[in-house]
Amino acid sequence: MKRFPKVLLCAFACMLMLGACSDRKYFEPKNTHSASFAMKDTGKEAVAIMRDGITFADGSFLSKKGSGGFKLLEGYHYVTQSARYLLAADDKGDIAIYDRKSGKVLQKKSLKMPLVSAGIRGDRIFYIQQDNIFGIYSITAKKSIVEAKVGRAFAIDTRIANPISLGNLVVVPTLDGKLLVINPLRPRGARGLAIGKEYNPNNIIYLSKIGRFIIAATPRKLISVAPGAMRKYSAAIADVAISGNPIYLLSVGGEIVKLSPGLRVLAKRKFQYARFTTIAVLRGKIYALDRSGALVVLDPTLKRSRIYDIGSVENYAFVSGGRLYKDKEVIELSKLSYELYPGRLRRASSDRQSSR
Numbered sequence: 001m002k003r004f005p006k007v008l009l010c011a012f013a014c015m016l017m018l019g020a021c022s023d024r025k026y027f028e029p030k031n032t033h034s035a036s037f038a039m040k041d042t043g044k045e046a047v048a049i050m051r052d053g054i055t056f057a058d059g060s061f062l063s064k065k066g067s068g069g070f071k072l073l074e075g076y077h078y079v080t081q082s083a084r085y086l087l088a089a090d091d092k093g094d095i096a097i098y099d100r101k102s103g104k105v106l107q108k109k110s111l112k113m114p115l116v117s118a119g120i121r122g123d124r125i126f127y128i129q130q131d132n133i134f135g136i137y138s139i140t141a142k143k144s145i146v147e148a149k150v151g152r153a154f155a156i157d158t159r160i161a162n163p164i165s166l167g168n169l170v171v172v173p174t175l176d177g178k179l180l181v182i183n184p185l186r187p188r189g190a191r192g193l194a195i196g197k198e199y200n201p202n203n204i205i206y207l208s209k210i211g212r213f214i215i216a217a218t219p220r221k222l223i224s225v226a227p228g229a230m231r232k233y234s235a236a237i238a239d240v241a242i243s244g245n246p247i248y249l250l251s252v253g254g255e256i257v258k259l260s261p262g263l264r265v266l267a268k269r270k271f272q273y274a275r276f277t278t279i280a281v282l283r284g285k286i287y288a289l290d291r292s293g294a295l296v297v298l299d300p301t302l303k304r305s306r307i308y309d310i311g312s313v314e315n316y317a318f319v320s321g322g323r324l325y326k327d328k329e330v331i332e333l334s335k336l337s338y339e340l341y342p343g344r345l346r347r348a349s350s351d352r353q354s355s356r
Contacts, residue, residue, distance in 0.1 A: 027254065027274040027290050035295065035308040038335035042328050048077030049316045051117070051159050051205070054325065055088075066321030070103025072096070080162050082120035085139065089115040093129070097139060107142060111135070116156060119163030121170055121184060126163045130156065132175040136187050146187050151176035157219065159239075161207035171214060173204035179216060179225075206240040213261040215240075215247060222249055224263045231263045243281035246300070250279040256288055256302055269302040280319040282333055287324070289317055295324070295331070297338045306338045 048055040054062045059071030061078040068086075072078065076088040076096055085106075086098040093111040098104065113129035120126075124145075125137040132153035136146040153175045163172040172180040202218035209215065214225040217240045222233040236252040246266065249257040254274030258267040271290075278289040286298040293312040298305045310324075310331055317326045324331040 025273045027271060027292055027294055029271075029294055029307045032294060032307045032309040035310045035331060035336060038332045039310065039329055042325070042330050044328060046316055049158060049318070050077065050079060052080060052162055053078035054316065054318050054320070062318060062320040062325060064320055069101075070098075072098075073105065079115060079118050080120060085120050087118055087120060087125060089118075095125075095137075097125075107139065109137065109142075111144075112147075116175065117160050117162045117173065119165070119170065119172070121165055124184060126170050126172050126182065128172065128174060134172060134174065134180060136184075150174050150180065151178065157203040157205055159205035160203045161205060161216075164207050164209060166209055166214060171207065173207055173216070175203060177202050177204070177218065179204065179207075179214070205237070208240075208242050210242060210245060210247075210261040215242065215261070217249075222247070222259070222263060224261060226262075233257075233259065233263045233265075238276045239279045241279045241281045241286075248279055248281055248286055250276045250288055252276065254290075256286070256296075256298070258300075258302060267302045269298070269305075271296065277313060278317040278319065278324070280324070280333065282322055285333075285337060287319075287333055287336070289313065289324070289326075295336070297336050299338050304338045306336075306340070308336055 044056040046054050047057050052064055055072060055077035059074065061068040061072060063078065063081060072088045073096055075090045079087045079089050081100055084100055086100040087095060089095045091114050093114050095109050095111060095115055096105055097107040099106055111129055113131045113133060116128045116130055118125055118127035123139040127135050130153065132149060132151050134148055134150045135144050137144050151174060156175060161173050163170055170182045170184060172182060174180060202220055204216050204218055206217035212226050216223045217237050219237055220234065222237065222240065224231045235249060237249060238252045239250040241248045245261055247259045249259060252275065254271045254276060256269050257265060259265055275291045276288050277291055280287045284300060288296045291313045293310050295308045295310050296305055310326065313326055315327045317324060322333055324333055
């Protein structure tokens with residue numbers, strides 16, 4: 001039986017319910033292309049799916065940057081990492097801190113509740129537990145130096161974002177639709193920034209930065225926060241990706257939207273009946289995956305596209321190190337393009353230049 005942490009089940013169950021409607025129309029593009037030349041089996045079964053990582057049954061794991069170099073303790077799943085440390089947790093409230101290079105377990109600690117999200121800055125771990133308890137753990141001192149309940153805990157989305165660093169500050173998403181902005185030198189003076197309405201809060205499923213802008217997303221809206229200003233863009237959001245300055249938003253309803261850091265719409269494109277789940281931006285190409293298995297590859301203007309059939313998504317889809325991992329398969333994204341025969345065109349161009 002698969003061991004998924006309890007906090008990870010809510011959103012996936014909701015997606016299945018939405019997909020179970022018998023009168024639902026599906027995305028069925030007329031022209032699709034085989035991606036078999038870019039695919040291979042991994043043979044690995046995922047047991048824990050987090051926003052920033054996938055853990056497999058054999059203890060191996062993926063982060064956003066690629067495959068981990070060692071295996072985690074049995075029962076633990078990947079949460080986050082820094083240049084020096086890696087953090088894993090189980091679904092009972094225990095955490096394990098590893099040396100990221102050697103894979104050696106440096107410390108283990110038991111928390112009051114299971115860990116939901118975390119970020120590492122220096123020797124401190126900034127975390128949120130299931131009951132919306134915020135804490136700071138000092139790896140050097142081997143103890144929690146701050147721990148407090150910061151609001152009500154509502155349904156937990158599997159895609160909940162991890163904290164990020166912003167200059168000298170740390171930004172921590174809570175479970176009641178807020179961002180805690182913390183100065184690590186004065187952590188008890190944290191200030192909260194409300195993202196969702198108190199009576200209908202949403203977990204923050206995406207959190208990043210572009211220069212002075214904090215970019216955050218809930219399942220219902222995209223938010224851009226800069227000193228003295230907050231802007232919002234409403235949509236049913238499936239996923240978000242940033243490449244340089246542009247923001248690419250993937251809507252549940254089949255729309256891909258390109259926005260500026262201030263949330264000005266730069267371009268958009270609609271794919272009727274698509275149920276998008278995952279987006280990635282790599283080397284000037286945008287990849288948008290529909291649950292049916294249609295992988296749309298677009299240019300940055302969203303005008304040119306090509307659709308590949310990679311098979312339906314039954315369990316999960318996750319982009320790591322330039323590859324798309326789906327169920328027990330991996331797709332090399334660099335081999336797919338919105339161009340017609342991109343490899344052949346590059347070779348032809350190279351041949352012409354060499355003949356001169």
